[in-house]
Amino acid sequence: MKNSTSNSGQDQVCVIVGASHAAAQLATSLRQKGWAGAIRMISDEGRLPYQRPPLSKAFLAGETDADSLAIRPPAFYAKHQIECVSGKVTAINRREKTLTLADGNEQRYDKLALCTGTRVIRLPIQGKELAGVHDLRSLADVEGIRRDLPRTRRAVIIGGGYIGLETAASLRKQGIEVVVLERAERVFQRVTAPAVSAFYQRIHEEAGVVIHTDIAATAFEGEERVERVVCADGTSYPADMVIVGIGVTPNSELAEAAGLETNNGIVVDEYCQTKDRDIVAAGDCANQWDPHSGQWRRLESVPNAMEQAKTAAATLCGERSPQNSLPWFWSDQYDLKLQIAGLSQGYDQVVIRGNPDSGRSFAAFYFREGQLIAADCVNRSPEFMFAKKLLSQKTTPDPTRLADDTITVRNLMEEVTG
Amino acid sequence: MGYMTFIEHDGTRHKVEIEADKSLMQHAADNMVPGIDADCGGECACGTCHVIVDEAWYAKTGKINSSEQQMLEMTPEGAPTSRLACQIEITDALDGLVVHLPEFQM
Ligand SMILES: Cc1cc2nc3c(=O)[nH]c(=O)nc-3n(C[C@H](O)[C@H](O)[C@H](O)COP(=O)(O)OP(=O)(O)OC[C@H]3O[C@@H](n4cnc5c(N)ncnc54)[C@H](O)[C@@H]3O)c2cc1C
Numbered sequence: 109m110k111n112s113t114s115n116s117g118q119d120q121v122c123v124i125v126g127a128s129h130a131a132a133q134l135a136t137s138l139r140q141k142g143w144a145g146a147i148r149m150i151s152d153e154g155r156l157p158y159q160r161p162p163l164s165k166a167f168l169a170g171e172t173d174a175d176s177l178a179i180r181p182p183a184f185y186a187k188h189q190i191e192c193v194s195g196k197v198t199a200i201n202r203r204e205k206t207l208t209l210a211d212g213n214e215q216r217y218d219k220l221a222l223c224t225g226t227r228v229i230r231l232p233i234q235g236k237e238l239a240g241v242h243d244l245r246s247l248a249d250v251e252g253i254r255r256d257l258p259r260t261r262r263a264v265i266i267g268g269g270y271i272g273l274e275t276a277a278s279l280r281k282q283g284i285e286v287v288v289l290e291r292a293e294r295v296f297q298r299v300t301a302p303a304v305s306a307f308y309q310r311i312h313e314e315a316g317v318v319i320h321t322d323i324a325a326t327a328f329e330g331e332e333r334v335e336r337v338v339c340a341d342g343t344s345y346p347a348d349m350v351i352v353g354i355g356v357t358p359n360s361e362l363a364e365a366a367g368l369e370t371n372n373g374i375v376v377d378e379y380c381q382t383k384d385r386d387i388v389a390a391g392d393c394a395n396q397w398d399p400h401s402g403q404w405r406r407l408e409s410v411p412n413a414m415e416q417a418k419t420a421a422a423t424l425c426g427e428r429s430p431q432n433s434l435p436w437f438w439s440d441q442y443d444l445k446l447q448i449a450g451l452s453q454g455y456d457q458v459v460i461r462g463n464p465d466s467g468r469s470f471a472a473f474y475f476r477e478g479q480l481i482a483a484d485c486v487n488r489s490p491e492f493m494f495a496k497k498l499l500s501q502k503t504t505p506d507p508t509r510l511a512d513d514t515i516t517v518r519n520l521m522e523e524v525t526g
Numbered sequence: 527m528g529y530m531t532f533i534e535h536d537g538t539r540h541k542v543e544i545e546a547d548k549s550l551m552q553h554a555a556d557n558m559v560p561g562i563d564a565d566c567g568g569e570c571a572c573g574t575c576h577v578i579v580d581e582a583w584y585a586k587t588g589k590i591n592s593s594e595q596q597m598l599e600m601t602p603e604g605a606p607t608s609r610l611a612c613q614i615e616i617t618d619a620l621d622g623l624v625v626h627l628p629e630f631q632m
Pocket residue numbers: 125126127128129130131150151152153160161162163164195196197198223224225226227244245246271359362390391392393407408409410411413436437438439440
């Protein structure tokens with residue numbers, strides 16, 4: 109095997125807490141880099157790693173089954189001697205280098221990787237325990253939702269972010285009446301420019317979804333099952349099902365209790381290392397220092413989980429390769445493929461290419477102090493690949509040329525790189 | 527059982543067994559072939575599963591749909607026989623398939 113620079117002996121044990129996107133990649137990368145010791149993933153979901161993105165998309169829409177969500181086939185783990193243990197880790201004892209599990213068992217480790225991800229934020233309101241009220245984070249959540257679908261004519265979704273709106277699209281496709289309640293003044297407010305929010309609002313409304321913004325749910329009412337959602341302004345919305353998608357919070361308590369630094373996640377450096385040199389963290393739970401932007405970053409995306417997992421595995425194998433990949437993200441709703449390159453936070457100028465007020469394809473390019481920092485591309489894959497390339501090369505196109513949709517992306521590329 | 531071969535940019539060859547009903551990308555991932563990142567898990571959204579199909583095999587790998595076409599349009603190191611590995615369904619008819627990996631995925 110290539111890159112067998114590993115310093116690990118056969119008696120070394122690497123334990124990974126969590127078994128999702130970050131964990132699966134970390135285990136794979138350890139083997140690719142020649143880690144010879146044991147690899148043990150511990151998951152409190154009791155499942156082999158599976159893809160979360162389809163949970164609100166094809167899987168919720170009933171277009172795929174649970175087996176096809178597997179990140180790797182079961183035989184893969186056996187073949188590469190990656191052990192998968194079911195259990196919840198309740199404590200890290202850094203001096204002894206052991207973990208305590210909820211069932212009282214202990215696990216020893218030489219190297220430890222924290223891939224604990226995030227958990228959903230619960231609305232602290234009355235009626236949240238009623239049947240028919242669902243979170244959407246895990247396969248178990250969506251299996252519960254799918255079980256309730258046959259009795260569902262009307263659904264209310266709390267939260268107009270990616271998960272809320274993907275869910276709206278998936279339910280709408282199945283003929284369910286959908287109302288989305290968003291507390292902010294527009295959907296996607298946290299992540300995109302007003303033009304992009306307005307575009308998605310229009311698309312969903314054209315599909316028959318009712319979207320209310322600037323509205324706060326205050327109670328879920330019903331006998332045993334939820335029957336309606338009541339809001340602060342006195343309005344109420346009948347519902348056979350409620351799905352809450354208002355955001356997540358990092359699982360960093362385990363690290364914190366062990367004396368590791370936490371702050372909006374587990375604090376790691378550009379090598380994904382915590383202050384304990386035998387402990388790394390990767391994925392949604394990690395808040396990483398990015399020396400290029402001079403900012404802390406905790407991202408919630410599969411590409412980030414995979415890139416950090418590769419970096420963390422390299423670190424555990426004694427290599428020093430800092431994280432410097434470009435953040436990107438995607439979201440599917442109806443026939444729309446949204447692809448985002450870079451991070452738009454802090455933008456001071458938006459350049460639109462194409463027409464978001466009609467049709468189903470355009471791109472929004474975000475600039476800060478004249479520099480391109482991000483792009484949201486809807487059914488515009490060439491623009492997405494173009495933006496990825498410019499951002500990784502740190503080059504900036506001419507905004508006026510960019511806005512001219514009659515100039516092909518290929519030509520724009522030639523002008524910039526020419 | 528049939529086999530196919532991935533050839534890395536530096537010439538390293540990986541011969542893997544064909545399992546029907548899995549994409550070319552999944553074959554690479556399940557056999558730890560390096561150089562195919564497949565960030566999006568096969569959604570045709572990332573472009574990091576780019577391969578260059580051996581010319582003799584290109585016609586047998588099936589039709590390119592428009593979303594793959596769009597992704598490939600701006601792929602660096604693109605070639606006339608470029609494909610996204612997640613969009614190629616492997617069947618026994620592809621026994622002997624040879625694909626080349628680009629130096630970098632983007
Ligand atoms: C519905 C949905 C749609 C999404 N769509 C997209 C998308 O389109 N594109 C995209 O890029 N991203 C998407 N995401 C985000 C993406 O799924 C996450 O970024 C990714 O799952 C992060 O992986 P992770 O391994 O860091 O953490 P997680 O996936 O959160 O996994 C962490 C695991 O660790 C377990 N765990 C935590 N603590 C312990 C403990 N103490 N002991 C044992 N086990 C523990 C958890 O139960 C969990 O199984 C989506 C997420 C959801 C929920």
